[in-house]
Amino acid sequence: MKLMHLADLHLGKRVNGFSMMEDQEYILNRILEIMEEEQPDGLLIAGDVYDKTIPPAEAVRLMDDFLTAVAAKHVPVFLISGNHDSAERVAFGHQLMQGSGIWISPMYDGTIRHHTLEDRWGEVNIYLIPFLRPSVVRSFFPDVEIEDYTDALRTIIEDLQVDTSRRNVVLAHQFVTAAGALPETCDSEQLSVGGLDRVDGSVFSPFDYTALGHLHGPQRVGSETIRYAGSPLKYSFSELHQKKSVTVAELRAKGETEIRQIPLQPRREMIELRGTFEEILEEARKKGELQTDYYHMILTDETDVVDALSRLREYYPNIMLLDYDNRRTRSQKEVEQLDRVEERTPGELFAALYEQQNGQEMDSDRKEYLDGLIREIWEEQV
Incomplete structure (x- = not known):
């Protein structure tokens, strides 16, 4: 059973004032090409389909086009809502779309549905758990003591009574940690101060593969089979060194799961350039053509350069940020930072x-x- 795992599409997102719609359309088309090459048995989309609870019309159209293209390949889709999504809007028409093999988590009503695929090793049950807060879960389990996010997810999963003799997969969109270790995070994610929203990864032990969304860096959480797919694009310069990818999980006989990552190359990269105004300008002149990637320019000139941004944009039209790093700016950074x-x-x-x-x-x-x-x-x- 070959499953492709995506998450955190954030369709309709703007980064530092720049619309990412063209980049998102490009990367979704690349994902469709990968699907053609890999021929997966299912596609898992683990939340944050949109960047806002009320997404722009063009973002909804892009998602519609993508799902239509996947359905045409006769690949089942399993999709949950994330914390950026409106669960009601994402779930609109989900009963109708099931006829096309698109399974979307409905509004949580105290019950988690699962769907079953089958291969030569037998059945694979796929559970869809949308992003949930403890307050929501408490209302359906009034007799259970639910203090935090870990309690909430544990209560939900215990209620599923998962048959662990079979192969089981779950989609979830939470901040999952393992043995107290913090996973890699970045500036474009919405996390709580002090980790109030943490979920202990041990709650997912009944599952052969846990497809997570929420964090933008592809990574495992303790176990190889508890994984964040990460976002398909970089959405902040704190993600500069992340390698974006599509995760492929191949489930064979019970207990045999192989994980691969297929790199994703964006239409435009995020690049940080540091140097004096003249050094950066000279580098562009040598290349002799517009540099259309997204840039964070860090000028080291000791005095501000007049009209630096507009002058640099003649060669680097997609400058997202421009900062100075010199004696003056360093002396102004009198920030007392609490330890960790x-x-x-x-x-x-x-x-x-x-x-x-x-x-x-x-x-x-x-x-x-x-x-x-x-x-x-x-x-x-x-």
Whole structure:
């Protein structure tokens, strides 16, 4: 059973004011070519299909064209909504689309559906878990103590009563960690301060392959079979060194799963150039043609160059960012950074601020009240 795994398409996204629609259309066409070469038995799309809950019309048309092309290849599609999506809008028409082999997670109603494919080793059950908050899960399991995201996902998965004698695959869109280790993250992802939205990867142990969405870098989480496909394009300069790809999972007999990654080459790369204004300009003149990739220019001139951005755009039309790095800018960066902020909870960060302002530690009653308040607010907003 060969399954192709995608996630985080973010159709309709703008990066630093630049529309990514042309780039997204290009990369989806490349993915269709890969499908033609690989001949998969199914396509998994693990959430964040769109960049906004109300996507622009051209993004919806692009997704419609892509799904139509996949359906024409008679490849079943299994798709869930992510935290950027509107679950209601993504699920619109899902019952009708099942006739074309497109299976979309509906609005969560306390039940997770699964669909079954079959090959010479038998059945493969595919479960679709859309992005969920603990507050939503609690409303369907009032007798279960659900404190955090791990509890919520564990409750859902235990309720599935997965038959582990068979091969099982799950799609999920959460911030999954393993043994306390943080996966690779980037600026274009929407994560909570202090990791309130973390899910322990052990909850996915009943599955032979876990197809994750949410983080933009392709990577495994502890186990080789718990994986983020990553986004097909770079959506921030913090992703500069990531190698975008399509993940292919081949399930053979029970317990035998092979993972491959097929590189994706974008229409335009993201590139960071550092040097003086004249050095960067001279490099473009030597090449003798427009440099149409997306650029972050870092000028090292000690004084600001008049009209630098418009002058550089004569040679580099797609400059997304322009910054200076010199003695003046470095002296202005008087930022006091807390040690490993991403590993501290919002409660710990607020307690540090409280102590700094009041000259004493926050008492246990205030800490307990604050943690409960932060958890409630985060669940409503994430």
